[in-house]
Structures are given as structure tokens and as C-alpha cells.
Amino acid sequence: MARNTQAPAKTVAHKPAQAKSAPTKTVSVKTVAEVAGVSAQTVSRVLNHTGQVSEATRTKVEKAMRQVGYRPNFAARALRRGTFHTLGVVMFNIHATGNLGELEGINKAAEKSGYALTLKIMNDEPYNLAELYSSMKLLPVDGIILLMDRTPSDIDTFTPSPDLPMVAITSTPISTLSTVDADQVEAGKKAVELFLQAGHRTVYCVSGPDDSISSLLRLRGWRSALQEHHAPIPEPCPGDWTVFSGYHAGLTLVDAIRAGECTAIFCANDEMASGVAQALNSYGLSVPHNVSLIGVDNSLDSLIPSARPTSFDQNFSQVGATAVDMVMKQIGSLEPQPVEHRSIAMRLVSRHSIKKLN
Structure with a gap:
């Protein structure tokens, strides 16, 4: 008698099919207007930033939009406007x-x-x-x-x-x-003029990266102002915008500062000015007692422990x-x-x- 090698059939329990949720109904401008208590034209003005709408009305319309879940159809709007x-x-x-x-x-x-x-x-x-x-x-x-x-x-x-x-x-x-x-060039020029007016013989410079347009233009302004006033032009100390590069530049200037050759430094940004000041502090030198300092950006003056630097705010x-x-x-x-x-x-x-x- 042959054996039945087929496995007994398993009973599979089927989950009842879930009803498909109805598609979300698009909320219209008219609905927003009704909830906000304004006209549909007013809602359109708020959406399109056109016409005169008071701040109170704008706030009321925006609140109604959030309340009803209104979402603008940007594609349709672009087709209507062409923008x-x-x-x-x-x-x-x-x-x-x-x-x-x-x-x-x-x-x-x-x-x-x-x-x-x-x-x-x-x-x-x-x-x-x-x-x-x-x-x-x-x-x-x-x-x-x-x-x-x-x-x-x-x-x-x-x-x-x-x-x-x-x-x-x-x-x-x-x-x-x-x-x-x-005006990047003007920043370099004005820094030099400020130092020269204060009695400094020349101005040293800590520049930014070679591929930076802003750095190159500030450097141009610095150099042209020194040339215009027939002042000596020291070799710029290269930097890369960072505090660390300013610190390194400051270390290279310690001897010149102690010798009285370097009395003023223009840094292409405030971060490097911060690094310069910190390097000088580590050698017992300070701003402005031993050297004067100007930066650019008006952004990180709080990092300089001994002085808040004069700086150019770029707006x-x-x-x-x-x-x-x-x-x-x-x-x-x-x-x-x-x-x-x-x-x-x-x-x-x-x-x-x-x-x-x-």
C-alpha cells in the first residue's frame, strides 16, 4: 500500500481586507476665507503678497490656513503666473x-x-x-x-x-x-590710513587664502595705501581665515614686535586677529600695549582676551x-x-x- 507523501493542507487565516481611505479633499481658498472671515480676494492677496493687507488680517488668514490644512498648489500657480x-x-x-x-x-x-x-x-x-x-x-x-x-x-x-x-x-x-x-579694497586702505594717522611707520598684514577674492582685494587695498603714503611694505603673513593660522602668523611676528619694527597689524578677518593676539599673549605681549590690531567682520572680538579689536563690519x-x-x-x-x-x-x-x- 503506497504511502501518501503529500503534506496535509494547512488552513490559512485571511485578514479581512481593509477599506481604502478616501482621498483627502483639497482645501480651497474659499474655505480659508470662510474660516478667517474675509473675502477670497483677501486670501489671494496674502498668498501672492500683493495689494494692501493689514498685519492683523494677514495673521488671521495664515492662522486659518493652518487650521484647515490649506496647502497652495505651487505648480498651478506657476502656470498661471509664468513664474x-x-x-x-x-x-x-x-x-x-x-x-x-x-x-x-x-x-x-x-x-x-x-x-x-x-x-x-x-x-x-x-x-x-x-x-x-x-x-x-x-x-x-x-x-x-x-x-x-x-x-x-x-x-x-x-x-x-x-x-x-x-x-x-x-x-x-x-x-x-x-x-x-x-567694499573689500576700501577696508585694506582705511586700516592702513588709521594706523598711519596714529603715528605708525608701516602696517604688517595677515592675509587670507590665495584663492579668496575678498582676501586678495583687502590685500590690494592694504598694499596700495602703503604705496600711496610711501611707507615700507612688509611681506604679508599668509593665513587661511582660521584662528590657528592667525596664531602661527603671530608667532612669526614676535621678534619684529619686540624689536619695534612691527607696531601695527591688519588682519584680513577677525578670527586670524584673535589667533595673533593669543600668540602674542603667550609671549607676554599684548594688544594694544605692544602692537596695534585691526580685523575685518566684527564677528569674533570676544575671543581676544586682552582687547576688543577695532574691526570693519561688512553689513x-x-x-x-x-x-x-x-x-x-x-x-x-x-x-x-x-x-x-x-x-x-x-x-x-x-x-x-x-x-x-x-
């Missing part, structure tokens, strides 16, 4: 002091105009504007703001197309591109807001706008780090 109400921002280092301040200014100004931001972070490799611009054209943006920390390879040949305006935050003049920046937020104003001017124009270059004056913040020798 995305979004600006593309390109930067290389989001952690840099200046970039953060400029980004804050850009964000506030864009928000005030009813625009959002799309942020693109570049790597440290060499780049050109044509490739960067082409990649941004693939994104839903109406204009581009580039925080140009380094010089692109095609700076003399690139031209943006009229349908996607671009503004660069840089002190480098570009014939085909509108630019804005704090980063104003620079960012101005860039938005410039690109919005191009977006809102039916005719091509002429290239313009704006310069924002740095603000001198005077403290007790300059010793008068006269």
Missing part, C-alpha cells in the same frame, strides 16, 4: 561668517517679496559659470544669486540669458553680470538684501536691464586696539 516665485542661491561654504550673514539678508528680503529660496551648495573644485548656470536652469527658479567666493574660469566670457537673471555677490567687476559686495545682511533687490528688478522688468555694480560701505567699529604713537 515660480523662487530664487536660486548658490554658495560654496554655508558655515563661513559672511555667507551666513548674506544668506540671512537674502532670506528676509525674498520672504518680504513673497519668494522662497532654493539653495545649492558647491564643492571646492574649480568651476565655471556656464555649467553652474545650466544646472540652475533645470530648477524651478526665477532668478539666481551667486555668493562668489572664488573666481570662475569663464568670468570674462559668461553671459546669462534674459529669461533667467543672475546677480553675483562679489567685488570682482564682471562686464556681463550685475554684482554687489562690501552682510544688507549685501544679501541688495542682491535680492537687484535680481527682483530684473525679474519684474519686461526689458533687459543694464549691468550694474553696487558697493556697500563697511562700517568701522572703533575699539581700544590702536595705540597712538604721535
Whole structure:
């Protein structure tokens, strides 16, 4: 008698099928208006940042939107307007002091105009504007703001197309591109003039990285001012923006300070100024008793234990807001706008780090 080798059938318990949830109903502008107790036109004005709407009404409408879960249909809005109400921002280092301040200014100004931001972070490799611009054209943006920390390879040949305006935050003049920046050259010049007016014979310098536009321009201002006043021009001490590089530069200047050759130092940023002061402190030297000191950024003065340094405030937020104003001017124009270059004056913040020798 043959054996039955088949396994006995198992009883499988089936879970009852779950009913599909009904699709979420789209909340309309009319619903928001009813909850807020205003007209649909008023809701539209709040959404589109157009017309006169009081702050109290705006707050009431925004509260109603959150209450009913209203979410704007950005794709449909872009089709109606022909715009995305979004600006593309390109930067290389989001952690840099200046970039953060400029980004804050850009964000506030864009928000005030009813625009959002799309942020693109570049790597440290060499780049050109044509490739960067082409990649941004693939994104839903109406204009581009580039925080140009380094010089692109095609700076003399690139031209943006009229349908996607671009503004660069840089002190480098570009014939085909509108630019804005704090006056970097003037900072170097004014630092030298302040020291010379205080009776110093010459001014030493701690520079930033060789590939930094801001550093090169501050160095240019420092050198040109010394030349203009027929003062000796010492060899700059190279730095890289960091406290450590400033500390190293300070160590190399100890002997010159003790000999009375170096009585004034212009540092291309406050972090390096902090490092210089700390290095001198370790050798029993102090600011301004043994050497006078000026930095740039007005950002890290609390790190210097012996003195709060005189510094140049770059008005980063104003620079960012101005860039938005410039690109919005191009977006809102039916005719091509002429290239313009704006310069924002740095603000001198005077403290007790300059010793008068006269």
C-alpha cells in the first residue's frame, strides 16, 4: 500500500481586507476665507503678497490656513503666473561668517517679496559659470544669486540669458553680470590710513587664502595705501581665515614686535586677529600695549582676551538684501536691464586696539 507523501493542507487565516481611505479633499481658498472671515480676494492677496493687507488680517488668514490644512498648489500657480516665485542661491561654504550673514539678508528680503529660496551648495573644485548656470536652469527658479567666493574660469566670457537673471555677490567687476559686495579694497586702505594717522611707520598684514577674492582685494587695498603714503611694505603673513593660522602668523611676528619694527597689524578677518593676539599673549605681549590690531567682520572680538579689536563690519545682511533687490528688478522688468555694480560701505567699529604713537 503506497504511502501518501503529500503534506496535509494547512488552513490559512485571511485578514479581512481593509477599506481604502478616501482621498483627502483639497482645501480651497474659499474655505480659508470662510474660516478667517474675509473675502477670497483677501486670501489671494496674502498668498501672492500683493495689494494692501493689514498685519492683523494677514495673521488671521495664515492662522486659518493652518487650521484647515490649506496647502497652495505651487505648480498651478506657476502656470498661471509664468513664474515660480523662487530664487536660486548658490554658495560654496554655508558655515563661513559672511555667507551666513548674506544668506540671512537674502532670506528676509525674498520672504518680504513673497519668494522662497532654493539653495545649492558647491564643492571646492574649480568651476565655471556656464555649467553652474545650466544646472540652475533645470530648477524651478526665477532668478539666481551667486555668493562668489572664488573666481570662475569663464568670468570674462559668461553671459546669462534674459529669461533667467543672475546677480553675483562679489567685488570682482564682471562686464556681463550685475554684482554687489562690501567694499573689500576700501577696508585694506582705511586700516592702513588709521594706523598711519596714529603715528605708525608701516602696517604688517595677515592675509587670507590665495584663492579668496575678498582676501586678495583687502590685500590690494592694504598694499596700495602703503604705496600711496610711501611707507615700507612688509611681506604679508599668509593665513587661511582660521584662528590657528592667525596664531602661527603671530608667532612669526614676535621678534619684529619686540624689536619695534612691527607696531601695527591688519588682519584680513577677525578670527586670524584673535589667533595673533593669543600668540602674542603667550609671549607676554599684548594688544594694544605692544602692537596695534585691526580685523575685518566684527564677528569674533570676544575671543581676544586682552582687547576688543577695532574691526570693519561688512553689513552682510544688507549685501544679501541688495542682491535680492537687484535680481527682483530684473525679474519684474519686461526689458533687459543694464549691468550694474553696487558697493556697500563697511562700517568701522572703533575699539581700544590702536595705540597712538604721535
